[in-house]
Amino acid sequence: MNQNGQGSTLKMGYKTKQSNIKHS
Secondary structure, eight states: OHHHHHHHHHHHHHHHHHHHHHHO
């Protein structure tokens, strides 16, 4: 469960980072 939650957070952060770069 902990690993799953961490993975979800990592994926979210990665998506946000990609969106930020695209926006920039």
